[in-house]
Amino acid sequence: MAELSIVQSHQVLPAEAMLPGAQLQINPAVGEKGTLTTTSEDAESGSEVEWTYPDGGRGWLVVLGCFIMACTCMGWGLLWGVLQDYYHSNEFSEVSLSTLSLAGGVLSFTMNCTAYLFGGIGDRYGYKRMIALSCVLAYLCLLASAFITKLYQIFLFQGFLLGFSFGIAMPLYMALPSQWFLKKRGLATGIAVGGSGIGGGIECLFVRPLLSSLGYRNTMLIYSNMCAVLWIAAWFMMAERRSPGYANTQKRWLPRDIGPAFYSIALSVFIGIFGYLSPYYFVTTYVKSQVPNLDPKSILVVIPLVVMNISGGIGRILAGRLADRLGPINMFFTSFFLGGLSQIFIWTFAHSYATVMVFSVIYGLVGCWFLGLLPVVCAQLFGLNDLATITGFMVLANSPGQLAGASIGGAVFSGSGDNWQAVSLYAGCAMLLGSLSVLYARFSHDKRIWARV
Secondary structure, three states: OEEEEEEOOOOOOOHHHOOOOOEEEEOHHHOOEEEEEEOOHHHOOOOOOOEOOOOOOHHHHHHHHHHHHHHHOHHHHHHHHHHHHHHHHHHOOOOOHHHHHHHHHHHHHHHHHHHHHHHHHHHHHOHHHHHHHHHHHHHHHHHHHOOOOOHHHHHHHHHHHHHHHHHHHHHHHHHHHHHOOOOOHHHHHHHHHHHHHHHHHHHHHHHHHHHHHHOHHHHHHHHHHHHHHHHHHHHHHOOOOOOOOHHHOOOOOOOOOOOHHHHHHHHHHHHHHHHHOHHHHHHHHHHHHHOOOOOOOOHHHOHHHHHHHHHHHHHHHHHHHHHHHHOHHHHHHHHHHHHHHHHHHOHHHOOOHHHHHHHHHHHHHHOOHHHHHHHHHHHHHHOOOOHHHHHHHHHHOOHHHHHHHHHHHHHHHHHOOOOHHHHHHHHHHHHHHHHHHOHHHHHHHOOOOOOOO
16 A cells, blocks of 8 residues: 655645545645555555646646647648638639538548547557657648649548548647646646637738749648648657556546536537638638629738637637636637627628628637637546547537538528628527537536636
8 A cells, every 4th residue: 555645736636636446635734735545556666656736837838739739730720711712713613612611621520520539549548649640640641632633632631531630639639738737727728729720820821822822732842841840849849747546547438427517518519610610711702702802812811811710819818718717618608609699790790801800800719719628628527537538529529510510601601692691690590509508517517607617
């Protein structure tokens, strides 16, 4: 029998740090410093292990590595609007927008489906080796996509295969900051996942001019090799930090006790995501239809998408900080709710370049919080054990909306006689319905309206 000294700064020891059969004894003389006795094999050496949440130090370097991964992997989905517009205007002008949107949907669908499986594998066999595999496969897909000439090749290399590759790593770098932070868990995760918006915005700024000046093939060659350099740097920055005895805990594909709150969160994500991506996929084309005097090749056409992406990254960081103060489930609800309202009441009436820019800023700031908050919500409700697996399941719930959400928006646009207001109302209502679905989890956790949950 060995003793493990467990230290938790300013917090009660979380349930996920406890080992099977362990007993926690709190000594009032030392406040929150306790003793955990266990019979696990890891403790047989008799060594004393100190377990703390540093909330800083090495953890911020880990967050930076996760940020870079989100910039280049999740950011690709937000960059798709630029590529979709380029394909529609140049390479595949005879192909409808809804079909091209489906190619981006295939990527998102495959990435989210893959996340659940590889989140579980990462929990069992290590995060970093799975992230390395993801980066190698993604690089090969991006390199091969530089030479595509047929529509089916877009679906294959930039849809299915690239989505599979990105999905291997996604739940892992989303969950990794939670191993290093507790008091600032929301902020750290928000910064890490916020890379998707910031990275997507920056990528739009240089990919659009490269497409115009160097052509598609050279652009993709430059982009793929740039990603390879960034991924190598990010891999060396990241590190796992497992709780004592983690290797001996039973690994699960779902929480031990699945209740209505679990399904409430999953249903919210499942429904709300149908409306989330439409502004990102269509805003570039929308600008050209509303402001026809703009040069279609001008950088001004893509600026609203850039602003929306960067605002989204800033919004996720802000949401993480607010989640630490006001509660992650509260902010999760707020994201879908405000995102839906902004589409219905701002995008619907945005008929000038200035008003489109206003919508891009507001929607970016409030409409994408939910994705960055998913790991934090899961950590609060279900603990750190198997966090990548559970996060991967919630990401899996995104899959149908990621696949079909924007394509349905394109079908709504075509079926309504090219009426953009119909698209904004469809997407906004989907997000509002998603916000209502999370209310069960919110009030089953704490029935007080102003509680920090």
